[in-house]
Amino acid sequence: MDLIKKAYEISERIKKEDEFLIVTHIDADGITSGAIAFETLSRIGKDAKIIFLKQLDEKAAEKIADENRFVWLTDLGSGNISLLLRRKLEFVISDHHVPEMTYKWQLNPHDFGYDGSYDLSGSTTTYLVSRCLGLNYDLSPLAIVGAVGDLQDSREAKLVGLNRFVLEEAIKYGYLNAIKDLRFFGKQTRPVYKMLEYTFDPYLPGISGNEKGAIEFLSSLGVEVKREDWVRWIDLSREEKRKVVSGIVRVCMEAGYSYELIKKIVGETYVLLEEEEGTELRDAMEYSTLLNATARYGFEEVGLRVCLGDRDKHFRKARALLQEHRRNLSAGIKLVEEMGIEELEFVQYFHAKSAIPETIVGIVAGMSYSIASKNKPIVAFAYSEEGVKVSARATKELVERGVHLASAVREAAEAVGGSGGGHSIAAGATIPRGKEEEFIQLLNKIVGLQLKR
Numbered sequence: 001m002d003l004i005k006k007a008y009e010i011s012e013r014i015k016k017e018d019e020f021l022i023v024t025h026i027d028a029d030g031i032t033s034g035a036i037a038f039e040t041l042s043r044i045g046k047d048a049k050i051i052f053l054k055q056l057d058e059k060a061a062e063k064i065a066d067e068n069r070f071v072w073l074t075d076l077g078s079g080n081i082s083l084l085l086r087r088k089l090e091f092v093i094s095d096h097h098v099p100e101m102t103y104k105w106q107l108n109p110h111d112f113g114y115d116g117s118y119d120l121s122g123s124t125t126t127y128l129v130s131r132c133l134g135l136n137y138d139l140s141p142l143a144i145v146g147a148v149g150d151l152q153d154s155r156e157a158k159l160v161g162l163n164r165f166v167l168e169e170a171i172k173y174g175y176l177n178a179i180k181d182l183r184f185f186g187k188q189t190r191p192v193y194k195m196l197e198y199t200f201d202p203y204l205p206g207i208s209g210n211e212k213g214a215i216e217f218l219s220s221l222g223v224e225v226k227r228e229d230w231v232r233w234i235d236l237s238r239e240e241k242r243k244v245v246s247g248i249v250r251v252c253m254e255a256g257y258s259y260e261l262i263k264k265i266v267g268e269t270y271v272l273l274e275e276e277e278g279t280e281l282r283d284a285m286e287y288s289t290l291l292n293a294t295a296r297y298g299f300e301e302v303g304l305r306v307c308l309g310d311r312d313k314h315f316r317k318a319r320a321l322l323q324e325h326r327r328n329l330s331a332g333i334k335l336v337e338e339m340g341i342e343e344l345e346f347v348q349y350f351h352a353k354s355a356i357p358e359t360i361v362g363i364v365a366g367m368s369y370s371i372a373s374k375n376k377p378i379v380a381f382a383y384s385e386e387g388v389k390v391s392a393r394a395t396k397e398l399v400e401r402g403v404h405l406a407s408a409v410r411e412a413a414e415a416v417g418g419s420g421g422g423h424s425i426a427a428g429a430t431i432p433r434g435k436e437e438e439f440i441q442l443l444n445k446i447v448g449l450q451l452k453r
């Protein structure tokens, strides 16, 4: 059966119920997924409540069961089907995480030969169900924001696979434009020098984390920006943009970055045409970062309200949270630089203890590739309430060579009394305190085996 037909079947199942509990994940992809499900249900007159989870464990499953509603899990659930079945819950899933097993009411790209890291996100999977339940084309830009939030465009500097089906729908109905541009955060909302200063992906020597360096870099190209003038990327002329892009390429070449990496500095970027120019919501990358900045700090409700159309109180709050998020990411990457990254034979790692919030340590781990060796997965530890949070990130090349972080991290975590999962390229876990050393040695061994296979 094909995936679109499955989406239709699930939508028919949804129509039979009246009271829903939407359960979703606390990141940009999760919020947009939840917002799409919530809006879709309310448009067809269904009663819906929504809850956000960091992960789906026994405790969360109990909470879900207590609600006594029909459950729609978005951007999570596929890794925990047996847990949900044991609780005798009735549920549908639209998720893109590696499924634990097949399940009749699950829409998941992996079941149809697609890759959940690139071909479909939680939000685009959820949108495919949504569009069977009404004229919901206007929700397609939100779906794209979620896919970009999960970095699904990172392999080819554009969205690929079934994400493009959703993208084309968004373009066709006039909600979105895909344009070739610099793929940095802050094109709409930050002064150009700030945008450069806050770019760590790739790390620009002399510019990243260095305001003065960023201003001097621009002026060396003949692009004079003064601190007091709020000149953003979108305000530059074509010629100025061209100069800056060539300058960045030169800096990256001097830093010895690969052609692969440099090529991706420019790529497809997504403009939300219904949103006001110069706001975070106009650009899918910035929008998704804004959402991460709410959810990862316990304010997922704020992000949800923004997705559902609030451009007032909640939007202002989200913007304030974003400033803090950017500062934390910048401080996080600086900390990793100072602390250094420990190398084992097949993996590398750092332990942030309590210096980086566990909810963003995965983002920092991913960004650390700009200062770390690219031929080993990066593992980050941070203390959490439940014990130790583990976040692991790999590169596309490592995945092609056989690395599968979700299965490696899950196996190593379970061996030390924890649990985990995720994708081949990005995974996470929670393990008991004091088990870090045992975990990392085990993970090192498993990744070694994956590479040899």
Ligand code: C5P
Residues within 6 Å of the ligand: 025, 027, 029, 117, 118, 149, 150, 151, 152, 154, 155, 362, 363, 366, 393, 422, 423, 425, 426, 427
């Ligand atoms: O649980 P979830 O699906 O949200 O996790 C997505 C994570 O995977 C993000 O942290 C994202 O950065 C990472 N990812 C990645 N490269 C991809 C796809 C996802 O680093 N190609």
Ligand code: C5P
Residues within 6 Å of the ligand: 028, 148, 149, 150, 151, 185, 198, 199, 200, 201, 288, 289, 290, 292, 293, 329, 362, 363, 366, 367
């Ligand atoms: O957790 P994951 O790896 O998905 O993180 C992806 C997120 O990282 C993006 O949505 C964005 O919020 C954040 N990010 C950022 N600045 C960077 C790189 C990533 O804000 N330079």
Ligand code: C5P
Residues within 6 Å of the ligand: 055, 079, 097, 361, 362, 363, 390, 391, 392, 419, 420, 421, 422, 423, 426, 427, 428, 429, 430
């Ligand atoms: O938290 P982090 O961004 O590192 O998560 C990376 C991926 O691992 C996400 O897809 C997340 O859903 C998954 N994960 C998981 N179980 C955990 C922690 C993270 O499946 N305990």
Ligand code: ZN
Residues within 6 Å of the ligand: 029, 030, 075, 096, 121, 122, 123, 150
């Ligand atoms: Zn996701």
